[in-house]
Amino acid sequence: MAAASPSVFLLMVNGQVESAQGLEEGISQITSKSQDVRRVLVWNFPIDVTFKSTNPYGWPQIVLSVYGPDVFGNDVVRGYGAVHVPFSPGRHKRTIPMFVPESTSKLQKFTSWFMGRRPEYTDPKVVAQGEGREVTRVRSQGFVTLLFNVVTKDMRKLGYDTGPVDTQGLQGPSLP
Amino acid sequence: MAEVHVIGQIMGATGFSESSLFCKWGIHTGAAWKLLSGVREGQTQVDTPQIGDMAYWSHPIDLHFATKGLQGWPRLHLQVWSQDSFGRCQLAGYGFCHVPSSPGTHHLDCPTWRPLGSWREQLARAFVGGGPQLLHADTIYSGADRYRLHTAAGGTVHLEIGLLLRHFDRYGVEC
Numbered sequence A: 001m002a003a004a005s006p007s008v009f010l011l012m013v014n015g016q017v018e019s020a021q022g023l024e025e026g027i028s029q030i031t032s033k034s035q036d037v038r039r040v041l042v043w044n045f046p047i048d049v050t051f052k053s054t055n056p057y058g059w060p061q062i063v064l065s066v067y068g069p070d071v072f073g074n075d076v077v078r079g080y081g082a083v084h085v086p087f088s089p090g091r092h093k094r095t096i097p098m099f100v101p102e103s104t105s106k107l108q109k110f111t112s113w114f115m116g117r118r119p120e121y122t123d124p125k126v127v128a129q130g131e132g133r134e135v136t137r138v139r140s141q142g143f144v145t146l147l148f149n150v151v152t153k154d155m156r157k158l159g160y161d162t163g164p165v166d167t168q169g170l171q172g173p174s175l176p
Numbered sequence B: 001m002a003e004v005h006v007i008g009q010i011m012g013a014t015g016f017s018e019s020s021l022f023c024k025w026g027i028h029t030g031a032a033w034k035l036l037s038g039v040r041e042g043q044t045q046v047d048t049p050q051i052g053d054m055a056y057w058s059h060p061i062d063l064h065f066a067t068k069g070l071q072g073w074p075r076l077h078l079q080v081w082s083q084d085s086f087g088r089c090q091l092a093g094y095g096f097c098h099v100p101s102s103p104g105t106h107h108l109d110c111p112t113w114r115p116l117g118s119w120r121e122q123l124a125r126a127f128v129g130g131g132p133q134l135l136h137a138d139t140i141y142s143g144a145d146r147y148r149l150h151t152a153a154g155g156t157v158h159l160e161i162g163l164l165l166r167h168f169d170r171y172g173v174e175c
Helices: A106-115 A124-128 B119-127
Strands: A009-021 A040-053 A061-069 A075-084 A090-101 A137-153 B002-014 B021-028 B033-037 B041-043 B046-049 B055-067 B075-083 B089-098 B104-115 B151-166
Touching (some): A061 A137, A075 A124, A075 B002, B089 B151
Antiparallel strands (some): A009 A137, A090 A137, B002 B151, B021 B041, B089 B104, B104 B151
């Protein structure tokens, strides 16, 4: 009895959002701004998701939006970032830069700082797209580290070659 | 037909003397290649880095090509521009690199160059801005007629490009 050839491949991702460093006014264990001490934020947030598809176009991306309190206690956006989920099976570590939209006029920068309403994207998915970014000005600040474990099913049977597994011998979760 | 997926990001740029940078990018392929989905060119956001000197764009690239032949393997060409506080744009560098040909994730560092003009134009560029630009953008990725150019080095653009190939082994292509 012949098995039906697969038409769909599966992608399973799990891991955690590990740490962030260098975010402006981020919550850190040490409050003084000394140059020689690392300021690190640890979330250790779990991700566990499975996708299925017939076509790798539109490969999933993780979009992160980081918020934090400002001087007046309002929650303002501290950074957006996005990265494609790696497509070769194995363990992968990705450190992504975060950026914040910036207004062009100095008056608007002051009023948004004062009122606690910073410019933000109405739909954070804009960060995952390339179109429509020509007119935006941003400021990049900070990084977030993510750790992925990727498992795929039937990609090879459908003819896809994802290349060598690039784990680089990663150990368990660790701070950068 | 064999298929190629180019999935990755233009991470950012280092080594440029100006700080507010954006990048116009495009992918040029030969006649045997057909773009099935994705946009072939685009422009990133303008980034002003706060920490360090690397401008980060994190601009996603997701392209799906079908091909009948290996000639004209896709080339990614870049133009890096800087934007000042008045909104004027000035060329910072041109660069190109071939999309990698082996499947998997690759880090690419693409060096850039910019045309120098006469000493008058260089002086004007230092004081007023502007400076010579290429008339035809295809000089960035083709070798013809380059001997006329006198250029200086710009910074480096960093990309992380992942490549997914399909059915290449059916046609006996090893990569």
